[in-house]
Amino acid sequence: MTIQSSEADGGGAMAKSSGIKVIIVGLGMAGLSAAIECHLQGHTVIGLEKAPQPTHPGDIFSIGRNGARVIQQWDNGSVARELDAVRCDIESITVYDETGTVKEKKEMDGFRLGEGWVINRSDTVGALHRYAQRLTIDLRFGITVKDYWEEESQAGVMIESHEGHERLAADCVIASDGIHSKARAVVLGGHEKTHLRKTGSAIFRCGFPASLLQDCPEAQWLLEGTETHDQLNHFIGKDITVLMGTGRHGKDVYWGCMHKSLHDVSEPWLQVSDASKALEYIQHWPCKAKLEAIIQKTPHGKCFDHLVLAADPLPRWTSLQGRTILIGDAAHPFLPTTGQGANQALEDAAVVAICLKLAGKSRIPLGLLVTEKLRHQRVSLIQDGGLKLLQTLHKADWDAESKEEIPTMVARPTWIFAHDCRASTYEDFDTAANAILTGKEFIPTNIPSDGLFRIVDEESRGSKLSNDKLMKVPLTDNVEVRLETKCRSVNS
Helix, strand or coil: CCCCECCCCCCCCECCCCCCEEEEECCCHHHHHHHHHHHHCCCEEEEEECCCCCCCCCCEEEECHHHHHHHHCHHHHHHHHHHHCCCCCECEEEEEECCCCEEEEEECCCCCCCCCEEEEHHHHHHHHHHHHHHCCCEEEECCEEEEEEECCCCEEEEEEECCEEEEEEECEEEECCCCCCCHHHHHHCCCCCCCEEEEEEEEEEEEEEHHHHCCCHHHHHHHCCCCCCECEEEEEECCEEEEEEEECCCCEEEEEEEEECCCCCCCCCCCECCCHHHHHHCCCCCCHHHHHHHHCCCCCCCEEEEEEEEECCCCCCECCCCCEEECHHHCCCCCCCCCCHHHHHHHHHHHHHHHHHHHCHHHHHHHHHHHHHHHHHHHHHHHHHHHHHHHHHHHCCCCCCCHHHCCCCCCCCHHHHCCCHHHHHHHHHHHHHHHHHHCCCCCCCCCCCCCCCCCCCCHHHCCCCCHHHCCCCCCCHHHHHHHCCCCCCCCC
């Protein structure tokens, strides 16, 4: 079925009614979401992707309540229901130490049915692509973007395909082309990779059919009870964290192993590795046999090992001429410890689409600058929190005096999960725009009042998330120092 109007889809605008033309580069999670949101806000969209078809190989990821809010408004909830049908039905997370001793069980606040998803990456991208097709959005695959360009009144890209070379123009370009974004050079003046750094960690990621475990008695523990609920288990030891779980009521198996590494691991996502190498990192673990039974069943070509790269917040996301903006991993790559990569991409998508509509065709640069103003401090603080979580995992100090130092991969601060990015954008657009035009202080409403990322305090309120918890007070200079995220204000 082709959808002719975006009414009731979170945008309320007729297709192509804004007069704004947008080129989106990169059609992963961030790019497809931006294409959909821009279309729903009445913008004309051209989406470009170098891969020949929409795909996102890998294991599972999570979309919490803050990101799910965006998807749940699409097509009267039909996209959310499609994801519900293939979600991992997880009731709780069991956390172990390296001996296999249960340390705690965590409820799935923010990820329950109707709240969010722990889900296969490829299934999610596929659902987004199918919805974009129903909206008849112009998505082009097998297209290589060779260069970006900007002028005072428009921006665009130089592309290459099997049909040859072409120069495409639009009112603005949204670059969602990943951690090694080519557009970063346009925005930062040629220093596109200077913010990336190694964390000292790498991660194995894998997913395969659970049927491969049927002849292995030692692996059956992972499938127990999955006819009712899927499993998700975290094993945390010093410098090593292993995740093992199931999906679709025991039909799929996923595992990951984050380990210390500075060398001999590829930076790019999705380079095939040997699953047996993961076993070397847990040879000394008393519970090794329990995990080995699953890891050894990994099919060839289904395991990937790549560096975990950190990034200082970029000084800006918007180009000097104000016609190109970075979103998703191109603007703010997250560590896997945050569980917020997809969520913040969805927030980016909704916010930039709304800001362009509110700014209007005659004020495109202002719309992109307001997007950055509304988003920059929020994602910078979450990036900072990811490093904090990574440090607690590496230490694996189960006897730490402070609860903030006890290792966890599940932090659900209220100010993250409670956020309604659409409502917040409509409420704060004028204030942010005025701050940009006048140089006045902007007061963020989507981060804690003290500007600190806490692991434990907010998590206990996970079942009672409310935007009323967010205090509307300005960040002081001292708070910005404590953030240690090198945030910079957007200049007018």
